[in-house]
Amino acid sequence: MKKFTSINDVENLNELIALSEKVKQAPFDFKSIGRNKTIGLLFFNSSLRTRLSTQKAATNLGMTVMVMNINNDGWSLELEDGTRMNADTQEHIKEAAGVISQYCDVIGVRSFASLKDRIGDYEDEIINKFIKYTTVPVISLESAILHPLQSLADVITINENKTNNKTKVVLTWAPHPKALPQAVANSFVEWVRETEMELIITNPKGFDLATRFTDGIKVMHDQDIALKEADFVYAKNWSSYDDYGRIGIEFDDWTITEEKMKLTNNGKFMHCLPVRRNVVVSDEVIDSTNSLVLEQANNRTYAAQTVLLKMLQDEK
Amino acid sequence: MKKFTSINDVENLNELIALSEKVKQAPFDFKSIGRNKTIGLLFFNSSLRTRLSTQKAATNLGMTVMVMNINNDGWSLELEDGTRMNADTQEHIKEAAGVISQYCDVIGVRSFASLKDRIGDYEDEIINKFIKYTTVPVISLESAILHPLQSLADVITINENKTNNKTKVVLTWAPHPKALPQAVANSFVEWVRETEMELIITNPKGFDLATRFTDGIKVMHDQDIALKEADFVYAKNWSSYDDYGRIGIEFDDWTITEEKMKLTNNGKFMHCLPVRRNVVVSDEVIDSTNSLVLEQANNRTYAAQTVLLKMLQDEK
Amino acid sequence: MKKFTSINDVENLNELIALSEKVKQAPFDFKSIGRNKTIGLLFFNSSLRTRLSTQKAATNLGMTVMVMNINNDGWSLELEDGTRMNADTQEHIKEAAGVISQYCDVIGVRSFASLKDRIGDYEDEIINKFIKYTTVPVISLESAILHPLQSLADVITINENKTNNKTKVVLTWAPHPKALPQAVANSFVEWVRETEMELIITNPKGFDLATRFTDGIKVMHDQDIALKEADFVYAKNWSSYDDYGRIGIEFDDWTITEEKMKLTNNGKFMHCLPVRRNVVVSDEVIDSTNSLVLEQANNRTYAAQTVLLKMLQDEK
Numbered sequence: 001m002k003k004f005t006s007i008n009d010v011e012n013l014n015e016l017i018a019l020s021e022k023v024k025q026a027p028f029d030f031k032s033i034g035r036n037k038t039i040g041l042l043f044f045n046s047s048l049r050t051r052l053s054t055q056k057a058a059t060n061l062g063m064t065v066m067v068m069n070i071n072n073d074g075w076s077l078e079l080e081d082g083t084r085m086n087a088d089t090q091e092h093i094k095e096a097a098g099v100i101s102q103y104c105d106v107i108g109v110r111s112f113a114s115l116k117d118r119i120g121d122y123e124d125e126i127i128n129k130f131i132k133y134t135t136v137p138v139i140s141l142e143s144a145i146l147h148p149l150q151s152l153a154d155v156i157t158i159n160e161n162k163t164n165n166k167t168k169v170v171l172t173w174a175p176h177p178k179a180l181p182q183a184v185a186n187s188f189v190e191w192v193r194e195t196e197m198e199l200i201i202t203n204p205k206g207f208d209l210a211t212r213f214t215d216g217i218k219v220m221h222d223q224d225i226a227l228k229e230a231d232f233v234y235a236k237n238w239s240s241y242d243d244y245g246r247i248g249i250e251f252d253d254w255t256i257t258e259e260k261m262k263l264t265n266n267g268k269f270m271h272c273l274p275v276r277r278n279v280v281v282s283d284e285v286i287d288s289t290n291s292l293v294l295e296q297a298n299n300r301t302y303a304a305q306t307v308l309l310k311m312l313q314d315e316k
Numbered sequence: 317m318k319k320f321t322s323i324n325d326v327e328n329l330n331e332l333i334a335l336s337e338k339v340k341q342a343p344f345d346f347k348s349i350g351r352n353k354t355i356g357l358l359f360f361n362s363s364l365r366t367r368l369s370t371q372k373a374a375t376n377l378g379m380t381v382m383v384m385n386i387n388n389d390g391w392s393l394e395l396e397d398g399t400r401m402n403a404d405t406q407e408h409i410k411e412a413a414g415v416i417s418q419y420c421d422v423i424g425v426r427s428f429a430s431l432k433d434r435i436g437d438y439e440d441e442i443i444n445k446f447i448k449y450t451t452v453p454v455i456s457l458e459s460a461i462l463h464p465l466q467s468l469a470d471v472i473t474i475n476e477n478k479t480n481n482k483t484k485v486v487l488t489w490a491p492h493p494k495a496l497p498q499a500v501a502n503s504f505v506e507w508v509r510e511t512e513m514e515l516i517i518t519n520p521k522g523f524d525l526a527t528r529f530t531d532g533i534k535v536m537h538d539q540d541i542a543l544k545e546a547d548f549v550y551a552k553n554w555s556s557y558d559d560y561g562r563i564g565i566e567f568d569d570w571t572i573t574e575e576k577m578k579l580t581n582n583g584k585f586m587h588c589l590p591v592r593r594n595v596v597v598s599d600e601v602i603d604s605t606n607s608l609v610l611e612q613a614n615n616r617t618y619a620a621q622t623v624l625l626k627m628l629q630d631e632k
Numbered sequence: 633m634k635k636f637t638s639i640n641d642v643e644n645l646n647e648l649i650a651l652s653e654k655v656k657q658a659p660f661d662f663k664s665i666g667r668n669k670t671i672g673l674l675f676f677n678s679s680l681r682t683r684l685s686t687q688k689a690a691t692n693l694g695m696t697v698m699v700m701n702i703n704n705d706g707w708s709l710e711l712e713d714g715t716r717m718n719a720d721t722q723e724h725i726k727e728a729a730g731v732i733s734q735y736c737d738v739i740g741v742r743s744f745a746s747l748k749d750r751i752g753d754y755e756d757e758i759i760n761k762f763i764k765y766t767t768v769p770v771i772s773l774e775s776a777i778l779h780p781l782q783s784l785a786d787v788i789t790i791n792e793n794k795t796n797n798k799t800k801v802v803l804t805w806a807p808h809p810k811a812l813p814q815a816v817a818n819s820f821v822e823w824v825r826e827t828e829m830e831l832i833i834t835n836p837k838g839f840d841l842a843t844r845f846t847d848g849i850k851v852m853h854d855q856d857i858a859l860k861e862a863d864f865v866y867a868k869n870w871s872s873y874d875d876y877g878r879i880g881i882e883f884d885d886w887t888i889t890e891e892k893m894k895l896t897n898n899g900k901f902m903h904c905l906p907v908r909r910n911v912v913v914s915d916e917v918i919d920s921t922n923s924l925v926l927e928q929a930n931n932r933t934y935a936a937q938t939v940l941l942k943m944l945q946d947e948k
Binding site for chain 3: 344359362363364365367368369371372375376385493589590591592593594595599609610613614617
């Protein structure tokens, strides 16, 4: 694997999941493969789970980890080619990426959407320029439009918890006071549609995800109908794609409550975290035994470790 | 040891001190016990000694260390239960603690007092919620009201430097331009009172520590009388407990000077650092051969290593 | 080597370069020497290359690395002796340095020039006080007036790329919108003058470097004449030494372009990075096959590893 930014970088999802099971069962069994290998984790944005689970994953493999909050610790990066850099940006991404790839065997990059410039965001400029200018594998720690390590952890978690062959997964929009990216939702759709499971998306009108991700997937604007007989309810807020970055403040009845979970087939509750309690989901639901949020977070370590292991194996 | 937040978590102080002597003599002799173990150090506040000495201690034991400035690197945490989180906080401490304890074998937490809400501070909410919501041992890196790693280092240092059986230790308030927590002072009292040594506290009127810590300890409001025949003078500023958070700016004659040290029994000078020179203590005193401040800081490594060693041993 | 702050700390430059070649050829061959050794990297300022390459170098040697953004993570430091510290500074550098040297076997310090107080900057107060108050070797990660790890990497890079015995090196001032220190330029001069190569400096009038560095070196104010027959063109901006901190905004025709490179002897282009494209140097030049900027950055790892190796060897 030369990069991990999307499901499209995965040759065989079932094989990847099978590898993750091995990793989870014996996380320290691969410790020699990362000897004298270094991963650089570059954060343009905040991170708790990704920061810690990816560090954990890399050290489980015997790698050295270097973490950088790149804008604070280093220099502000120029992304455009051909610019006369006489304003605020101090270093071109071409040099930054070129240099870092000399110090690291794998580079992880987290960089959120601006939510102001839809075209720019959906070109996923930062991660793609890192890929363009590095000589080593790049792993997305959440880009402007996708969060593949989260999605792999989510698919692993569903796999561990599903009980029947005809599994219905519902991705539901949920309220949130601030504008959030569509990355987790886009990515979840990309990954789950590659499985055998039935996927339905439900969100208020005006909050449909980009059709490049949802084409062929059923999108419903009535949450109650969508939730019926769901085995897994994946809640997540995202701001509008059509009216780019708009917050759906008026849809506060989309919070996932016990009453709504009663519509499901004793459905499991999922969320990528961090989550706003009693806004996205009620305390009762997230604290119930049907809540998988901690299992999802735990599987972040094994998702990252599996991807890194694959990268190191393929390099050999 | 399932947690280390106070002297009350220590079963046998003499045994702990004896273990610290072994650790200090051969710090790298325990390097296999931490193999494949990870400590997460979570800082809500600034730290130099604690940050570096605890990292050092953990790596001496062969552990992997992950450091996070939690509010800057991650998300701002909600502490209250039942809140509708539609304002500034982004993640509930219940999820944060639950998640981090899946990535770490031990969690260290530093979180200072607000000095605005005495009841909240003295419930020591942040560290206690971490303990409540984690499944792994928690170690205090200074909480709102206690600093047990500092106190253990202090007791080790006194032990190494005392020359007679009847040792008199004086904890004295000292001036400071900013409002500081009572944590170091509370904690010092908690620990020293468990030893055989005589402990006297001296501070200006209005600056008595909370009686839950000082009950049964002699508190004197005349510094000169208190210092008489002291073998150890532990200076530290704290803001008022009674008039919570008030600074004692008018008591600038409480600075520890050479003249005051002459009242003592050739007393050793102690302070936890960082220290404001010529405000808390004069240059002459802190630079004298009787100053133990660097020895105290050095013993922070062995204090932390001893506690971590005990936690890892008890887990086996 | 007890410190590494300047060429003056190097006993034999040729030996150091020879050692760096061994290190670069087999970077992991020295991994036992750093066992149970810790380096503390203290950053008062931003850093990308230095931060990552020095971490990499230390882990290549088997050392443990502790990184601190000292003003943000720790306490603001007082530098003056005898001050009554009742204002903004929280800890005296004497305690900070004394304490950190108990936790670390080597200390790295990065601290830029103020560009406001020339006398203070040129006394290089911060790094020198660290040296004064520590008991362990100190390595400069760029001080107010020198950047020796950069210069060593630069000399290594020139050495790898020179083709004839009579090599001409030109250090040229280049435009920049912000006031920058003279450290890289001062240091480059200090190091290159110790080699057999011819060194010429060219800069606009009013931008001569301090004579303590340039005495005996040819300084030309006509860039075109200086560049003639150059084998290596080292571009770098610096603010004025004479009119301390002044930016040379009016000299925007000093940008290194293809046309100017045509004056040289098919010269190689060098810069320490980060670089402002199309201000310091045109895209064509930095993107050409004659550009050595990535090689310089890569050699930062081996420069740091060589210096650390020497320090650890000398300690034995």
